[in-house]
Amino acid sequence: MKITELFERGEFVVSAEVGPPKGIHIEGLVEEAKEYLSGVTAVNVTDNQSSVMRLGSMATCKALKDAGLLPIFQLTCRDRNRIALQSDLLSAAMLGIENVLALTGDHIKLGDHPQAKPVFDLDSVSLLHTICKLESGEDLGGNKLVGEPPKFAKGAVVSPCSDSVDAQLAKMERKVAAGAEYFQTQAVYEPEKFIKFMEKAKQFGKPVQLGIVIPKSAGMAKYMNDNVAGIHVPQEMIDELKADKEKTKAGITGVEIAARIIKECKPYCQGVHIMALGWESKVPDLLKQAGI
Amino acid sequence: MLITQLKSKETIVSLVDGKKIFIINCQGCKEVHFPEKEALELQKELAADGKVTGSITTDYICNPENMKLRLEKHMDAIKAADLVLVFSCGVGVQTIAEYLEDKMVCAACDSCRLPGFQGVTPIEYDCGQCGECYLNLTGGICPITACSKSLLNGQCGGSKNGKCEVDSNMECGWERIYRRLEKIGRLDVLKCPTQVRNYATDDEV
Numbered sequence: 001m002k003i004t005e006l007f008e009r010g011e012f013v014v015s016a017e018v019g020p021p022k023g024i025h026i027e028g029l030v031e032e033a034k035e036y037l038s039g040v041t042a043v044n045v046t047d048n049q050s051s052v053m054r055l056g057s058m059a060t061c062k063a064l065k066d067a068g069l070l071p072i073f074q075l076t077c078r079d080r081n082r083i084a085l086q087s088d089l090l091s092a093a094m095l096g097i098e099n100v101l102a103l104t105g106d107h108i109k110l111g112d113h114p115q116a117k118p119v120f121d122l123d124s125v126s127l128l129h130t131i132c133k134l135e136s137g138e139d140l141g142g143n144k145l146v147g148e149p150p151k152f153a154k155g156a157v158v159s160p161c162s163d164s165v166d167a168q169l170a171k172m173e174r175k176v177a178a179g180a181e182y183f184q185t186q187a188v189y190e191p192e193k194f195i196k197f198m199e200k201a202k203q204f205g206k207p208v209q210l211g212i213v214i215p216k217s218a219g220m221a222k223y224m225n226d227n228v229a230g231i232h233v234p235q236e237m238i239d240e241l242k243a244d245k246e247k248t249k250a251g252i253t254g255v256e257i258a259a260r261i262i263k264e265c266k267p268y269c270q271g272v273h274i275m276a277l278g279w280e281s282k283v284p285d286l287l288k289q290a291g292i
Numbered sequence: 293m294l295i296t297q298l299k300s301k302e303t304i305v306s307l308v309d310g311k312k313i314f315i316i317n318c319q320g321c322k323e324v325h326f327p328e329k330e331a332l333e334l335q336k337e338l339a340a341d342g343k344v345t346g347s348i349t350t351d352y353i354c355n356p357e358n359m360k361l362r363l364e365k366h367m368d369a370i371k372a373a374d375l376v377l378v379f380s381c382g383v384g385v386q387t388i389a390e391y392l393e394d395k396m397v398c399a400a401c402d403s404c405r406l407p408g409f410q411g412v413t414p415i416e417y418d419c420g421q422c423g424e425c426y427l428n429l430t431g432g433i434c435p436i437t438a439c440s441k442s443l444l445n446g447q448c449g450g451s452k453n454g455k456c457e458v459d460s461n462m463e464c465g466w467e468r469i470y471r472r473l474e475k476i477g478r479l480d481v482l483k484c485p486t487q488v489r490n491y492a493t494d495d496e497v
């Protein structure tokens with residue numbers, strides 16, 4: 001199933017992210033996803049997230065699909081040129097993977113193989129353009145595909161609380177023009193900023209899923225503030241995480257904060273995308289508290 | 293050594309369409325081949341429309357001091373123009389774009405690589421000689437060399453406080469491009485078609 005069909009039906013679409021392991025054993029990930037993500041519509045599989053080498057996104061998507069879940073194939077331009085990207089898109093379609101999230105990808109310097117060659121032959125926008133070309137029955141070089149072309153639900157990302165939000169909106173517009181059908185956002189901790197962003201993003205007429213990262217500790221929040229682009233955790237939230245260390249450690253505070261953000265933003269968006277970062281077990285509780 | 297090639301006539305004509313232009317030619321640098329004859333012919337045609345406020349031919353505009361001295365004498369004609377059209381390598385265009393901070397500065401040429409050395413100051417303004425100059429879509433800031441990922445279609449999500457995700461001492465190239473286009477009132481150029489880089493060298497295409 002394509003996730004876009006759900007948006008079209010007016011559903012509030014919940015997705016969650018999982019990161020493949022650095023190894024070949026995937027049973028744990030599939031079991032966890034089945035257990036904790038049953039209330040979630042689609043499961044997003046990261047593509048060597050943060051430029052750290054892991055098991056592939058496509059193989060993991062296939063395993064999740066076989067287990068009865070709806071996978072979203074994240075595809076970045078960091079490690080593949082246009083030939084490999086198109087080939088992987090055809091392979092994914094052959095495996096019955098219908099949802100793709102097109103990303104530029106983090107730079108290689110951020111990961112565990114800083115000596116590698118960064119590719120970036122295409123970027124998120126030209127990748128979306130390329131997917132549309134394939135769907136039209138031609139590859140990027142203008143050569144005809146044999147038989148029925150693939151068809152994907154094409155997602156993209158945007159950073160609504162970025163300090164360059166206007167540049168982000170301009171990029172979002174280019175993604176829409178290139179074929180993006182829905183958006184997931186970077187983690188939001190400032191609902192006011194998100195709501196302001198949505199007022200501007202509305203004009204593009206594409207569904208937007210609010211990005212959520214459950215804050216695990218005050219230290220994590222501070223780390224994100226210093227190092228992660230597009231994220232700012234306000235001081236009150238950091239204080240809240242500091243207040244009761246046991247409660248925070250148990251994940252209760254983080255889930256409360258995340259649920260509050262979802263509730264506040266829900267009227268302005270079309271879904272939520274949860275990046276649990278290992279806290280998948282907290283997702284059912286979060287959804288319950290957020291009233292979804 | 294590098295070669296500059298005129299962009300196609302249609303590209304240049306649609307770029308200057310209805311606008312008043314000031315023309316700068318950079319010639320006489322031994323490191324760069326310049327298509328003198330073709331450039332002159334094209335400029336004659338442009339001038340015939342009566343939209344050219346002035347033009348100069350100089351050398352080494354990639355040297356900021358030299359460039360400023362030459363441009364100063366023509367400031368009135370430059371101010372009267374909507375667009376400054378530069379016939380030079382990518383370094384030359386970028387040097388002028390930085391100096392004329394309120395003007396749309398466009399490249400009339402593409403720079404293609406030949407092994408060797410380029411211009412005299414390729415330190416601050418770097419041209420990767422990518423073969424299809426994108427400066428007209430970026431307000432005169434090179435996306436190939438100013439962005440760590442050489443992105444052509446806008447900022448990635450990695451910029452924080454205006455700095456690049458790869459190096460917090462480096463300004464995000466696309467932040468600079470956006471601010472520049474904002475300043476000259478030309479954010480509309482960001483609505484251009486999706487750009488896909490062509491890595492084939494000239495004799496392969």
Ligand code: SF4
Nearest residue numbers: 382419420422426434
């Ligand atoms: S876009 Fe940059 S690298 Fe390409 S020709 Fe222009 S200045 Fe040089």
Ligand code: SF4
Nearest residue numbers: 439448456457464465
């Ligand atoms: S942060 Fe800016 S300069 Fe760095 S890769 Fe992204 S867009 Fe390019």
